[in-house]
Amino acid sequence: MAKKRIGVVLSGCGVYDGSEVYEAVLTLFFLDRIGVDVVCMAPDIVQTRVINHVTGQETGEQRQVLLESARLTRGKIRALNDVMASDLDGIILPGGFGAAHNLSSLASDGANAWVVPELSSLLLALYQAKKPIGAICIAPAIIARVLADQGITVTIGNDSATAGVIGQTGNRHETSRVDQVVIDETHHIVTTAAYMCATSIGEAGIGIEKLVKAVVERA
Amino acid sequence: MAKKRIGVVLSGCGVYDGSEVYEAVLTLFFLDRIGVDVVCMAPDIVQTRVINHVTGQETGEQRQVLLESARLTRGKIRALNDVMASDLDGIILPGGFGAAHNLSSLASDGANAWVVPELSSLLLALYQAKKPIGAICIAPAIIARVLADQGITVTIGNDSATAGVIGQTGNRHETSRVDQVVIDETHHIVTTAAYMCATSIGEAGIGIEKLVKAVVERA
Numbered sequence: 562m563a564k565k566r567i568g569v570v571l572s573g574c575g576v577y578d579g580s581e582v583y584e585a586v587l588t589l590f591f592l593d594r595i596g597v598d599v600v601c602m603a604p605d606i607v608q609t610r611v612i613n614h615v616t617g618q619e620t621g622e623q624r625q626v627l628l629e630s631a632r633l634t635r636g637k638i639r640a641l642n643d644v645m646a647s648d649l650d651g652i653i654l655p656g657g658f659g660a661a662h663n664l665s666s667l668a669s670d671g672a673n674a675w676v677v678p679e680l681s682s683l684l685l686a687l688y689q690a691k692k693p694i695g696a697i698c699i700a701p702a703i704i705a706r707v708l709a710d711q712g713i714t715v716t717i718g719n720d721s722a723t724a725g726v727i728g729q730t731g732n733r734h735e736t737s738r739v740d741q742v743v744i745d746e747t748h749h750i751v752t753t754a755a756y757m758c759a760t761s762i763g764e765a766g767i768g769i770e771k772l773v774k775a776v777v778e779r780a
Numbered sequence: 781m782a783k784k785r786i787g788v789v790l791s792g793c794g795v796y797d798g799s800e801v802y803e804a805v806l807t808l809f810f811l812d813r814i815g816v817d818v819v820c821m822a823p824d825i826v827q828t829r830v831i832n833h834v835t836g837q838e839t840g841e842q843r844q845v846l847l848e849s850a851r852l853t854r855g856k857i858r859a860l861n862d863v864m865a866s867d868l869d870g871i872i873l874p875g876g877f878g879a880a881h882n883l884s885s886l887a888s889d890g891a892n893a894w895v896v897p898e899l900s901s902l903l904l905a906l907y908q909a910k911k912p913i914g915a916i917c918i919a920p921a922i923i924a925r926v927l928a929d930q931g932i933t934v935t936i937g938n939d940s941a942t943a944g945v946i947g948q949t950g951n952r953h954e955t956s957r958v959d960q961v962v963i964d965e966t967h968h969i970v971t972t973a974a975y976m977c978a979t980s981i982g983e984a985g986i987g988i989e990k991l992v993k994a995v996v997e998r999a
Contacts, residue, residue, distance in 0.1 A: 590809075615850045680967075
């Protein structure tokens with residue numbers, strides 16, 4: 562039997578301007594341990610900003626989301642607009658500020674955010690095909706934005722501002738702890754808070770491992 | 781009782797010009813799960829090169845090893861020259877080309893390579909204090925270079941060229957598989973091949989988990 566194919570959407574490399582590295586790598590680790598085929602992808606666009614990860618200040622550099630994401634995949638990555646829903650049995654979005662600054666404008670626009678069109682259409686096609694969607698940390702807010710008014714249930718932990726944004730999309734936020742996942746069985750959506758709540762990589766890993774397992778089981 | 785303090789030496793962020801990301805993150809993950817205090821550090825120097833991780837070509841950009849390494853630590857990192865052997869109960873060096881290009885000149889100079897002086901003196905002080913040293917992938921060759929003619933035994937898997945370099949330092953190479961660690965009990969040195977041999981992150985994780993456990997037990 563062919564292995565299940567799970568997509569992982571990256572948004573750069575580094576929590577403050579790209580993918581949260583621990584969330585991305587642990588997702589890849591747990592997927593590989595289960596034994597699925599992983600398809601890493603990122604949009605081929607310029608990063609909204611580049612942050613010095615020691616000072617937290619913008620550096621003024623210009624970096625490409627796809628090339629920086631490739632640092633998380635040992636170079637093996639596809640441009641998001643080359644990936645079709647039919648290539649995948651499920652998808653997972655790790656978090657990090659890249660999700661809110663590069664994949665979408667959530668950080669500045671909340672419930673009115675744009676989402677990169679190739680991501681938006683891929684997520685919608687997977688949703689319509691009833692293939693499972695997993696999202697970690699802030700990324701569940703992207704799912705809520707793309708699937709506005711579908712009545713889906715997601716978690717980003719217990720941050721009331723972000724939970725409010727999710728409510729404004731016409732969807733439901735469920736409060737959770739870092740070691741939990743929220744599974745919306747009706748809509749095939751699995752979410753976990755990870756670094757919206759986590760105080761260590763080990764803590765984040767507990768929810769991420771559960772999320773990966775739940776997505777693969779439903780793929 | 782105070783927690784054990786284990787240092788992790790980073791060399792940038794990305795396998796082709798910095799730390800191998802999976803080796804670094806899995807080291808941090810397994811250390812955190814055991815429950816030790818982790819001290820991440822990197823030299824505050826300019827990277828020897830910056831590589832486009834999709835094409836493998838040099839980009840001509842200039843990046844700092846410390847700042848890029850901070851992407852792997854959510855910003856929490858110390859400059860190598862600020863860390864003393866007395867701050868640590870043991871140390872681990874993940875691999876990646878950053879180990880052979882930024883922490884040392886192993887990639888070009890083999891057994892005659894320079895090693896960043898603050899790393900060299902820290903490793904030597906830890907060795908003299910009989911604190912355990914762990915090294916992953918290509919990094920065991922740095923240990924062999926710093927501890928020339930000490931008769932230590934390390935592994936980098938089964939790459940004959942690198943094994944030859946280790947032999948030229950007056951130390952011993954032991955061939956190993958990706959799921960093994962080599963423990964030199966006399967010299968308190970633990971090594972594993974990881975991405976010198978690994979074909980997947982899950983495979984690399986097997987040896988890295990064993991290495992982390994062995995270092996912490998001896999710390």
